Amino acid sequence: MIDQLDSNILQVLSTYKGLIFDMDGTLIDSMPAHLDAWKVTAEHYHFPFDRTWLNGLGGMPGEAIVELINDKYDVNLLPIEVSEFRMDVFERFENNTGLVAITNQILNHFYGLKKLAVGTGSPKLSAMHLLKEAGILAKLDAVVTANDVQLHKPHPDTFLLAASNIDLPANTCIVFEDTTLGMQAAHRAGMDCFMVDDNQLTLHPCS
Numbered sequence: 188m189i190d191q192l193d194s195n196i197l198q199v200l201s202t203y204k205g206l207i208f209d210m211d212g213t214l215i216d217s218m219p220a221h222l223d224a225w226k227v228t229a230e231h232y233h234f235p236f237d238r239t240w241l242n243g244l245g246g247m248p249g250e251a252i253v254e255l256i257n258d259k260y261d262v263n264l265l266p267i268e269v270s271e272f273r274m275d276v277f278e279r280f281e282n283n284t285g286l287v288a289i290t291n292q293i294l295n296h297f298y299g300l301k302k303l304a305v306g307t308g309s310p311k312l313s314a315m316h317l318l319k320e321a322g323i324l325a326k327l328d329a330v331v332t333a334n335d336v337q338l339h340k341p342h343p344d345t346f347l348l349a350a351s352n353i354d355l356p357a358n359t360c361i362v363f364e365d366t367t368l369g370m371q372a373a374h375r376a377g378m379d380c381f382m383v384d385d386n387q388l389t390l391h392p393c394s
Contacts, residue, residue: 192292196381196388203379205360206297207349210307210314212245212365213383214290215321220280221245228273234260245366246308246340248333249273274313286321289386290363294326302353304329306345306362311335328353341368343376350376363388 200206212218222238229236234256244252249270257264294303304327307314311332318324329352336344350357362373362380373380374393381388 192289192296193388196293197296199390200293200297200301200361203301203359203361205302205304205350205353205355206293206363207304207306207346207360207373207378208290208294208363209246209365209369210305210309210317212287213363213369214287214294214305214323215284215317216287217281217284217317218242218245218365220284221277223280224273224277227276228269231272232264232269234262234264243366244368246364246369246372248308248310248339251339274310277313281317284317284321287383287386289388290383291323293363294323298326302328302355302360304331304349304353304360306331306349308333308339308345340366341371341375343372346373346376346378350378358393 208214211221222241225241226236250266253264253266253269256262297303305318309332311334314330314332315324329349331345331349331352333339336348338344346362347357350360357377360378362378363383364370364373364380365383370380370382370391377393379393380391382391
């Protein structure tokens, strides 16, 4: 219930007009399934699997991650092919995903009171499916996915477009994220950021 949330958090959030949430690892506990899919992909395409490193890239589109894998391990994988393979594997695991309690409590509390959006690095089809299955999609005023911007996190474009789509200035919105890349994107967009870790929130102001 919302009364389990720190009153200080609610007081902070009361000063913003819009709340923008990352999806994977922030609203939906899908990162373990994503990482398991990367493990299968690594085994299939014969590149090293570094779970901690890949977890830190949450919010970045699959094709961009494959390009980093190519650089890191001096391999020559085809980003589109490997990313599509990984997403096919993920779809077999996605039924194991759940909701992140604290961010969903916040989203439900402010539903109808503030503008709510999602800014994710996941492909549009996957994101819309996950959000619908989780019962979140109908509560949102806007969804920005990897297909909607050319420059992805840590670039600010995802969150700037989300703010634009809910007709709010960026500095009146706050972002919820679970990765450093996502927080960097929020700050570059001129937005404060709550980091989510183990169902706890920590505020990281933009400046």
